[in-house]
Amino acid sequence: MPVRNIDIARIFNEIADLLEIDGENPxxxxxxxxxxxxxxxxxxxxxxxxxxxxxxxxLPGIGHDLAQKIExxxxxxxxxxxxxxxxxxxxxxxxxxxxxxxxxxxIKKLYDALDIKNIDDLALAAQQQKIQKLPEFSIKTEKxxxxxxxxxxxxxxxxxxxxxxKYALPIIEYLKKNPNIKNIEIAGSYRRKxxxxxxxxxxxxxxxxxxxxxxxxxxxxxxxxxxKGETKSSVILKSGIQVDLRVVHQKSYGAAxxxxxxxxxxxxxxxxxxxQKKWKVNEYGLFEGEKFLVGESEEEIYKKLxxxxxxxxxxxxxxxxxxxxxxxxxxxxxxxDIKGDLHVHTKLTDGRNSLEEMAEAAQKMxxxxxxxxxxxxxxxxxxxxxxxxxxxxxxxxxxxxxNLKNFTILKGIEVDILEDGSLDLPDEILKELxxxxxAIHYKFNLPREKQTxxxxxxxxxxxxxxxxxxTSRLINEREPCDMDMEQIMKKAKENNCILEINSQPxxxxxxxxxxxxAKDMGIKFAISTDSHSIDNYNxxxxxxxxxxRGWIEAxxxxxxxxxxxxxxxxxxxxxxxV
DNA sequence: GCCGTTTTCGGCCCGACTGTTTTCAGTCG
Numbered sequence: 001m002p003v004r005n006i007d008i009a010r011i012f013n014e015i016a017d018l019l020e021i022d023g024e025n026p027x028x029x030x031x032x033x034x035x036x037x038x039x040x041x042x043x044x045x046x047x048x049x050x051x052x053x054x055x056x057x058x059l060p061g062i063g064h065d066l067a068q069k070i071e072x073x074x075x076x077x078x079x080x081x082x083x084x085x086x087x088x089x090x091x092x093x094x095x096x097x098x099x100x101x102x103x104x105x106x107i108k109k110l111y112d113a114l115d116i117k118n119i120d121d122l123a124l125a126a127q128q129q130k131i132q133k134l135p136e137f138s139i140k141t142e143k144x145x146x147x148x149x150x151x152x153x154x155x156x157x158x159x160x161x162x163x164x165x166k167y168a169l170p171i172i173e174y175l176k177k178n179p180n181i182k183n184i185e186i187a188g189s190y191r192r193k194x195x196x197x198x199x200x201x202x203x204x205x206x207x208x209x210x211x212x213x214x215x216x217x218x219x220x221x222x223x224x225x226x227x228k229g230e231t232k233s234s235v236i237l238k239s240g241i242q243v244d245l246r247v248v249h250q251k252s253y254g255a256a257x258x259x260x261x262x263x264x265x266x267x268x269x270x271x272x273x274x275x276q277k278k279w280k281v282n283e284y285g286l287f288e289g290e291k292f293l294v295g296e297s298e299e300e301i302y303k304k305l306x307x308x309x310x311x312x313x314x315x316x317x318x319x320x321x322x323x324x325x326x327x328x329x330x331x332x333x334x335x336x337d338i339k340g341d342l343h344v345h346t347k348l349t350d351g352r353n354s355l356e357e358m359a360e361a362a363q364k365m366x367x368x369x370x371x372x373x374x375x376x377x378x379x380x381x382x383x384x385x386x387x388x389x390x391x392x393x394x395x396x397x398x399x400x401x402x403n404l405k406n407f408t409i410l411k412g413i414e415v416d417i418l419e420d421g422s423l424d425l426p427d428e429i430l431k432e433l434x435x436x437x438x439a440i441h442y443k444f445n446l447p448r449e450k451q452t453x454x455x456x457x458x459x460x461x462x463x464x465x466x467x468x469x470x471t472s473r474l475i476n477e478r479e480p481c482d483m484d485m486e487q488i489m490k491k492a493k494e495n496n497c498i499l500e501i502n503s504q505p506x507x508x509x510x511x512x513x514x515x516x517x518a519k520d521m522g523i524k525f526a527i528s529t530d531s532h533s534i535d536n537y538n539x540x541x542x543x544x545x546x547x548x549r550g551w552i553e554a555x556x557x558x559x560x561x562x563x564x565x566x567x568x569x570x571x572x573x574x575x576x577x578v
Numbered sequence: 579g580c581c582g583t584t585t586t587c588g589g590c591c592c593g594a595c596t597g598t599t600t601t602c603a604g605t606c607g
Binding site for chain 2: 025026027028029030031032034035060061062063064065066100101102103104105106134135136137138140141188199201226227228229230231232233234244246259260262264267268269270271272274275276280281282283284
């Protein structure tokens with residue numbers, strides 16, 4: 001089992017937590033956290049870099065010591081530091097730090113006084129009212145701890161974008177009724193279009209903050225007020241989602257938006273950059289000593305710092321600041337660039353609308369084409385098509401196309417990649433199609449090598465056009481298939497296979513990091529909705545968000561082409577292969 | 579533990595809110 005980047009990041013974060021308990025130098029702790037972030041955001045496997053003998057100290061925040069530790073982790077060696085720390089503090093930190101309000105210092109006090117090692121110990125101690133008796137703890141804290149434990153037991157997940165949207169937009173509408181408010185914007189990971197959001201961050205500019213704060217905490221859906229101040233308040237909605245509100249003056253709007261949008265690591269680099277110039281950035285503006293320089297817009301701040309404007313989706317400290325310095329940021333794809341949808345189901349298999357209805361709805365969206373891509377026979381639950389049924393379907397599409405003006409239904413299929421890497425339908429029928437979308441729908445848990453081999457073999461089929469939802473993950477539900485994405489991308493590049501960015505909010509597969517990795521390799525993408533009804537077409541905006549997070553430009557995406565260009569492109573791909 | 583256009587030593591992003599508080603540490607984003 002190869003070591004994944006997130007495994008390395010987890011170990012570094014664990015060391016950081018334990019060092020914190022140990023009362024270590026905070027900057028040493030930060031070094032471990034920074035390194036964890038670097039590794040997590042890496043577009044290549046660190047294990048692969050080690051194998052290739054690359055110099056890891058070239059990575060930001062990785063020096064000789066941490067490079068050695070990464071190498072040891074990759075080679076399965078024990079990390080003595082971690083082992084010793086775990087021996088010294090045998091506490092389940094990942095577990096305990098999930099309780100808001102409990103940090104390293106308090107966890108250590110609980111461990112020293114009551115031998116609390118995990119949430120179960122904590123719950124028991126709280127129930128036995130032992131915690132309130134500790135110095136620096138109180139009845140109130142104990143009650144709070146018990147409440148938080150109950151919440152965690154109810155299972156807590158990050159919220160998908162559409163659900164966050166469902167709760168965020170009504171709050172915005174509600175707050176907007178307040179005449180004191182000038183500007184209002186949802187910031188945070190929501191604005192960065194991260195695939196899930198932890199909480200909803202709202203930024204407001206206004207004259208009278210106390211009135212806005214009062215309105216906010218009195219919102220109907222508020223179940224609990226976590227904190228309430230003059231400029232910052234936090235509440236939990238009845239739905240369980242946390243909403244933070246931050247209020248600033250108009251002249252600080254840009255600075256606050258920058259700060260509140262994050263990401264945290266992007267902000268840190270921005271602040272360091274300011275510091276190098278003897279300035280200071282905070283949520284109120286860019287300052288030289290006490291003197292306010294700029295702050296009303298994000299653009300002004302970036303400009304003053306010598307950077308071109310960085311789109312929110314890029315603000316992850318994955319090279320965007322360096323690119324902005326050199327004026328080499330990508331011109332990110334936009335919703336309006338999309339000219340058609342290349343992954344569409346109908347009620348012939350598991351969709352809800354007819355092909356005619358799907359075509360009509362697509363035309364209303366201003367599209368030039370869709371690809372009809374039903375499931376293939378292996379997916380029996382979805383009534384997948386066999387060769388004969390697909391042949392009939394092709395005839396139907398030909399007939400429909402005769403009557404369509406300025407719109408084309410491409411003949412396609414979403415064919416299963418079988419366990420051995422063969423495709424679920426014979427080449428004889430696949431070659432009759434305009435487009436072949438291939439996907440894994442079963443045996444998600446094959447060992448890494450077998451899963452990789454399965455895909456590589458499938459990609460050798462000359463009719464393989466698009467690899468749909470490549471890892472087949474379902475956010476918060478199913479782990480991504482374990483496969484060597486780098487090897488798969490190399491093959492995709494070689495064989496002109498296109499990678500899908502599936503726009504279903506529960507999939508968003510490829511993820512942002514893989515998008516960037518593939519883009520850097522020169523691979524093309526299809527941003528598709530995998531629509532099973534006409535309503536699903538609107539999900540395209542989530543796919544666009546993910547693509548933008550992956551630095552993708554219109555030119556990288558085949559369904560930004562008009563139908564003539566697209567057909568030419570698909571034909572070229574086929575000719576090259578056969 | 580990392581890092582270097584003042585530095586190989588001495589820095590390391592910045593501020594709000596809470597409560598164990600009345601001046602500050604701890605936690606969070």
